[in-house]
Structure formats: C-alpha cells, structure tokens
Amino acid sequence: MTTVVALSAGLSETSSTRLLADRLVESFGRQFGDASVEVVTLRELAHDIVDATLTGFASPRLQDVLDKVTAADGLIVATPIYKASFPGLFKSFIDALDADAVIGKPVLLGATGGTARHSLAIDHALRPLFGYLQALVVPTGVFASTHDWGADGAQALEQRIDRAAGELASLLKGAGTGRARDDEFDLFSDTFLSISNPGGAADDRS
C-alpha cells in the first residue's frame, strides 16, 4: 500500500499548522483513495530532536519517525513561518534525516503564517531546502495566513489545498503532476505578464 507521512512542525498547542496538515491529508485521501497516511507532530519530538542535534544519536521514537519518513512513498510537510523562514526545530529535524532520505520522493509543501506578505517563504526557504535534498516537490505550495482561515479566504485556501493534494496524488499514481497550462489557476501568469508588459499581446513572451 502507498504510504505517506504528514509532518506538522507547528509549535503551538492548538496549531494552525496541524490544521493545515490535517486538511491536506483529508484532501489527499479523497483524491488518491486507499493509502496509509500518518501525521507526525514535531512538537511532541522537540526534546528528542534537540538531543539528537547535541549528541548525534536519535532516540528510539525519533528514529522511528526518521525511518517512517525515509520509507514513505510521499510526504506532506506543513510548517509555520518564523522570521520569514522555517523554525529552527523543523530544520533540526531535517538535519537528523539521512542526506539521501527523500531523494526523488514526491513532497507537498505547506506553511502557515501571520501575514500573507510572507507567502513566498515556501518558495525562498522551503523549496531550496527540499531542492538540496533532491525531493520531487509538487508545483503548488499551500500557504495559509491568518486571513485564509476566515470567511474571506477559506474558499481560495480550499482550492489551493485540493490542487496541491491532487498533484501529490497524481504523482504517487505515476501520472505526473496532472497540471494543465490552460486552467484557471494559471491565469495568474497572464496577469503578471500584463503588468510587466502593459501594451503587449497576452501571448508575447519573448
């Protein structure tokens, strides 16, 4: 059976990052079908992670999670954004992984933050890290700011969750990302083109 580990790096006890991880897991399950998905909360492993950083040895329960991540067919990663990047505890967990643990593994990246102005943290902080690890990151990253959990942002967040989870499901089924260029989501790129080239034709991309 296909196995997926969902890592939630939220450090609050009522964690919006955990909520995002759960929503991604739910959407993935709906779109993929039968899979074994385990959610891991790094907060519960915080002391083990710090000890492993100091000693170089993982406790049995941390090793168990590291082994599950390494063995999983795919990963869902959800982290809060701290100071425009991922928290140190999350990086220390990644540091405890073997360097080749996620090579070629499909990974969905999600993040929560207080402000939508930091939504590119997925692209400037998380993608380079997983690029270094040679993971296969799905095209859509899901950033959920405080605003997104309210009535105004909820529908768009749901769409991003479904899109990203659908891409992970599609990759794990061996069908690529399932992305098509001409769908509604990609109309954003035309918007950017029209801003940078106000007088130009929509398809003038040279």
Ligand SMILES: Cc1cc2nc3c(=O)[nH]c(=O)nc-3n(C[C@H](O)[C@H](O)[C@H](O)COP(=O)(O)O)c2cc1C
């Ligand atoms: C130390 C610290 C630094 C933070 N820095 C940022 C930041 O740079 N950008 C941002 O959008 N939110 C920032 N936040 C807000 C958290 O990312 C946000 O509250 C997040 O959803 C918390 O996740 P959690 O509920 O799972 O703990 C910061 C929060 C803390 C505690």
